Amino acid sequence: MPNRSWPNSTHAAPPPTVAPIGSSSLAAAEALENLRPGQSLPRTAHDLLAPRLITAGWACRYVTLQGGRRQILGFVLPGDTIGQSPPDRPLNRAQALALTQVRLSHARLRLSSDDRDAPSPTEIAIEEERQLLDHIVRLGRQTAYERTLHLLLELHERLAAIGLADGEAFEFPLTQEVLADALGLSVVHINRTLQRLRRERLLVLHHGRVTLLELPRMKENCDYGGAAAMRASAKILVTQPLPD
Amino acid sequence: MPNRSWPNSTHAAPPPTVAPIGSSSLAAAEALENLRPGQSLPRTAHDLLAPRLITAGWACRYVTLQGGRRQILGFVLPGDTIGQSPPDRPLNRAQALALTQVRLSHARLRLSSDDRDAPSPTEIAIEEERQLLDHIVRLGRQTAYERTLHLLLELHERLAAIGLADGEAFEFPLTQEVLADALGLSVVHINRTLQRLRRERLLVLHHGRVTLLELPRMKENCDYGGAAAMRASAKILVTQPLPD
DNA sequence: CGTTAGGTTGAGCAATATCAAATTCGGTGG
DNA sequence: CCACCGAATTTGATATTGCTCAACCTAACG
Numbered sequence A, B: 001m002p003n004r005s006w007p008n009s010t011h012a013a014p015p016p017t018v019a020p021i022g023s024s025s026l027a028a029a030e031a032l033e034n035l036r037p038g039q040s041l042p043r044t045a046h047d048l049l050a051p052r053l054i055t056a057g058w059a060c061r062y063v064t065l066q067g068g069r070r071q072i073l074g075f076v077l078p079g080d081t082i083g084q085s086p087p088d089r090p091l092n093r094a095q096a097l098a099l100t101q102v103r104l105s106h107a108r109l110r111l112s113s114d115d116r117d118a119p120s121p122t123e124i125a126i127e128e129e130r131q132l133l134d135h136i137v138r139l140g141r142q143t144a145y146e147r148t149l150h151l152l153l154e155l156h157e158r159l160a161a162i163g164l165a166d167g168e169a170f171e172f173p174l175t176q177e178v179l180a181d182a183l184g185l186s187v188v189h190i191n192r193t194l195q196r197l198r199r200e201r202l203l204v205l206h207h208g209r210v211t212l213l214e215l216p217r218m219k220e221n222c223d224y225g226g227a228a229a230m231r232a233s234a235k236i237l238v239t240q241p242l243p244d
Numbered sequence C: 001c002g003t004t005a006g007g008t009t010g011a012g013c014a015a016t017a018t019c020a021a022a023t024t025c026g027g028t029g030g
Numbered sequence D: 001c002c003a004c005c006g007a008a009t010t011t012g013a014t015a016t017t018g019c020t021c022a023a024c025c026t027a028a029c030g
Helices: A121-141 A144-161 A176-183 A187-199 A215-222 B121-141 B144-161 B176-183 B187-199 B215-222
Strands: A031-035 A052-056 A059-065 A069-076 A095-098 A102-105 A169-171 A203-206 A209-212 B031-035 B052-056 B059-065 B069-076 B095-098 B102-105 B169-171 B203-206 B209-212
Touching: A059 A176, A059 B121, A069 A121, A069 A176, A069 B121, A121 A144, A121 B059, A121 B069, A121 B121, A121 B176, A144 A169, A144 A176, A144 A187, A144 A209, A144 A215, A176 A187, A176 B121, A187 A203, B059 B176, B069 B121, B069 B176, B121 B144, B144 B169, B144 B176, B144 B187, B144 B209, B144 B215, B176 B187, B187 B203
Parallel strands: none
Antiparallel strands: A031 A102, A052 A102, A059 A069, A059 A095, A169 A209, A203 A209, B031 B102, B052 B102, B059 B069, B059 B095, B169 B209, B203 B209
């Protein structure tokens, strides 16, 4: 499992083209910072992630452990925020890294509590927690094949929700190494898993762009949605506790 | 990885002796419910976990997926609460199960915001999130050996914090099957891993009681604390609720 | 063109799962 | 006290999955 080092690439890299989020509902997006791939997201004096809104590009939160192992905790996509929501939450204390060129805005969500469109800190926290739970299930009880499918579906869903998906296709700037560190697998195995997915005609992937070819079959194959029964549903179920 | 079924034991079982939490700081603990091992924790009409304080016994939150696989998301120990803190959080939507006899109280924490001892909903959420992140790291980037150590250390730390640890020893009512479902491993492998830990004289485990023999070496061996650098450090914590 | 990061391949191996059959252990009933 | 029962643990054998190592390839870039 050791799964060695990853070259601590804080190097300068050519800014890949990244589509800025077009959403007009995420107002106040006066771009204030620009990060290049490999740069850390800004932090406050207390070493928390500084409150920001990502308006373009992908980032990730991660943790580093002995032996150069790295575990990616989750991805931050355009429209997502960091360092918002109740302060001092562990997620805001973890490391975070730009995976592509990233554009940040200081915009605080829901400054005025009558901003109907923007999500509230509470809603953000809920969504983040849902993602964490899904990640746990993937890592704990799914095969490499299932994990990969499951993550791709989650990313598609999130991107589609903010209008960054073109049908079943979307920009996919993740390196296989990043994918590996997110899914708890080795790069080589990720590579072979992706090959299998292509061979099975479940997706097309090249040039940093992916197309999911059969959503229904993909979802079946990885139990998408089924597992996390904690996806809202609301259903009267009065499990009345027996006495004693 | 499939890791088959677990007999859906909703059967009646002999109530094991469980030490009630002695803490006097967790007041208002008028025992209202008693669950036997295997029973589900009570839920609200909206299928959320009902707000409760666990005053004795162990429970766990979990998710079930295809093929009878189960992933345990975390353990609930005496002094912990469920269904508290911002409502409708995914954790409160997951399934939860009593692992031993469990005693529940309706006590709400921090009803009056001047209750100095009890943790606030925000503090609860923070601690829960920290546990989730640790769990992700364990599952994603640690070996079976490391995972097991890491979880034992976490449990010891939590139990010690509420006075339920007797030095480095504590009641440990978890079945190897439960351990397996928490750590994403097979029962057989958990068994062999525990044997190794015993052989290495890192712990003694029998009769539902465990003693950790060399905390420092254990912590080294699993990078305890090191990984999750997001363990609180700066204190500032102005739990000032952002506008919802 | 040389360099480089990322992707691909093959071979061998280590970690972990699966299956099936003991064995141990705490009750329980005789 | 003893025989028995089911749950939990343990064991051995074997199968799979996923890891490591070491090349090699390819496209992008200066």
